[in-house]
Amino acid sequence: xxxxxxxxxxxxxxxxxxALVTIEVTSSALLLSVSLxxxxxxxxxxxxxxxxxxLASAYVTFIRGTPLxxxxxxxxxxxxxxxxxxPAFVCGTLGLGIYSAAYVSEIVRGAIQSIDHGQVEAARxxxxxxxxxxxxxxxxxAALRMIPPFGNEFIALIKNSALVSLLTISDLMHEAQIxxxxxxxxxxxxxxxxxxxLILTNAAGFALRLIERRMKAGGILQ
Amino acid sequence: xxxxxTSTTAPxxxxxxxxxxxxxxxxxxxxxxxxxxxxxVVIIGPSGSGKSTLLRCCNALEVPQKGAITVCETxxxxxxxxxxxxxxxxxxxxxxxxxxxxxxxxxxxxxxNVTVGPRxxxxxxxxxxxxxxxxxxxxxxxxxKATAHPAQxxxxxxxxxxxxxxxxxxxxxxxxxxxxxxxxxxxVGEVLGVMKTLAEEGMTMLIVTHEMSFARxxxxxxxVMDGEIIEEGPPSxxxxxxQHARTQNFLKSVLTRS
Numbered sequence: 423x424x425x426x427x428x429x430x431x432x433x434x435x436x437x438x439x440x441a442l443v444t445i446e447v448t449s450s451a452l453l454l455s456v457s458l459x460x461x462x463x464x465x466x467x468x469x470x471x472x473x474x475x476x477l478a479s480a481y482v483t484f485i486r487g488t489p490l491x492x493x494x495x496x497x498x499x500x501x502x503x504x505x506x507x508x509p510a511f512v513c514g515t516l517g518l519g520i521y522s523a524a525y526v527s528e529i530v531r532g533a534i535q536s537i538d539h540g541q542v543e544a545a546r547x548x549x550x551x552x553x554x555x556x557x558x559x560x561x562x563x564a565a566l567r568m569i570p571p572f573g574n575e576f577i578a579l580i581k582n583s584a585l586v587s588l589l590t591i592s593d594l595m596h597e598a599q600i601x602x603x604x605x606x607x608x609x610x611x612x613x614x615x616x617x618x619x620l621i622l623t624n625a626a627g628f629a630l631r632l633i634e635r636r637m638k639a640g641g642i643l644q
Numbered sequence: 645x646x647x648x649x650t651s652t653t654a655p656x657x658x659x660x661x662x663x664x665x666x667x668x669x670x671x672x673x674x675x676x677x678x679x680x681x682x683x684x685v686v687i688i689g690p691s692g693s694g695k696s697t698l699l700r701c702c703n704a705l706e707v708p709q710k711g712a713i714t715v716c717e718t719x720x721x722x723x724x725x726x727x728x729x730x731x732x733x734x735x736x737x738x739x740x741x742x743x744x745x746x747x748x749x750x751x752x753x754x755x756x757n758v759t760v761g762p763r764x765x766x767x768x769x770x771x772x773x774x775x776x777x778x779x780x781x782x783x784x785x786x787x788x789k790a791t792a793h794p795a796q797x798x799x800x801x802x803x804x805x806x807x808x809x810x811x812x813x814x815x816x817x818x819x820x821x822x823x824x825x826x827x828x829x830x831x832v833g834e835v836l837g838v839m840k841t842l843a844e845e846g847m848t849m850l851i852v853t854h855e856m857s858f859a860r861x862x863x864x865x866x867x868v869m870d871g872e873i874i875e876e877g878p879p880s881x882x883x884x885x886x887q888h889a890r891t892q893n894f895l896k897s898v899l900t901r902s
Binding site: 550 | 703733736740761
């Protein structure tokens with residue numbers, strides 16, 4: 423077995439550029455995922471609000487039940503049939519964000535429902551509206567419980583972002599494939615790429631643990 | 645003790661023919677009860693007798709299917725229909741509630757637990773609310789814990805903060821739902837002491853408790869419940885010469901235990 427990493431070193435600047443694009447796609451998708459996931463998660467709290475609950479549940483069912491790759495292709499290759507032609511970067515970000523939001527919404531819903539019902543009762547008994555109780559009493563406590571599962575989701579998002587290379591976005595994976603297409607050094611280049619993903623995912627995990635510690639120090643105990 | 649400070653003699657809480665079931669189980673049967681200003685009414689009875697449910701109906705945490713409740717001259721609920729959301733929230737500010745499991749907000753400091761209501765709902769400034777909160781914490785003997793978090797307090801201390809939190813809204817009536825049942829025995833006294841002071845100051849109180857000696861000392865009226873009100877009267881009558889067999893049995897089982 424002879425390993426030759428020289429294509430990796432030669433292509434390093436491109437790999438770094440690709441990693442930057444991966445970070446850009448992932449962080450934009452993350453922003454979308456968190457805001458959308460929060461709304462959908464809250465929408466699934468109360469089955470009595472039939473329309474909102476039904477829409478939110480349908481969303482989660484559809485998104486979790488179909489492959490991300492299919493969803494990405496629907497956006498990128500499917501929408502143009504309606505004359506909606508979004509740039510590849512937008513499709514990738516949108517697709518990843520929409521996909522991840524379904525999982526984030528379940529994290530949000532689970533965390534909120536794990537807060538003791540006595541908290542809502544106490545808040546309502548001093549006269550808060552349900553919205554005020556949610557914002558001031560429930561969400562801050564739930565937020566802390568969301569962080570560990572949310573870290574997993576963030577890491578999954580980074581890894582899933584490799585799929586956007588198939589929408590011609592020049593992310594880390596895409597750059598790797600270009601290098602391989604001229605050097606034929608698949609093993610070496612994919613090993614290097616795996617290593618770079620590993621660093622990205624661990625950095626993300628570290629950042630979240632830092633946030634968690636901050637929030638705890640900020641007074642949110644338990 | 646019952647010298648009413650208000651000129652009106654209208655009851656603060658007026659419950660008429662209340663019935664409530666959870667599914668098939670009927671927990672309240674045709675319960676009627678009035679609590680006058682400055683009156684201290686204690687509800688006793690075996691577990692599962694609907695005491696807590698009755699109390700929780702008084703601020704619509706539970707909704708009774710039949711009957712009506714008027715609180716602070718406002719009709720809270722009639723035949724399963726509750727006051728609209730906005731008025732309900734306004735009415736709840738006048739009704740303080742203390743829970744068995746304290747339900748302090750664990751992410752907020754003791755001081756913030758007490759000020760969060762007044763600042764959000766009574767439009768008090770931060771300084772105003774904090775000054776008032778410190779007075780109340782002083783009153784319950786916890787001024788030195790203002791910056792602590794609930795997790796750092798004992799059960800008795802938590803419950804006293806919970807009382808201060810309820811009082812911060814300047815309620816016209818206080819509901820106590822087994823406030824000492826979750827406490828270690830040696831911590832019960834400090835909470836009952838605070839409640840006794842409140843009663844002496846003329847606060848209107850409706851209390852569900854298993855503390856019989858407290859009921860004897862502080863109550864103006866004692867109600868014995870078991871799905872319905874079996875018996876009611878001044879504590880001397882209820883404890884010394886109970887009329888109903890069910891009351892006698894209940895008191896025997898409770899008093900021999902302690």
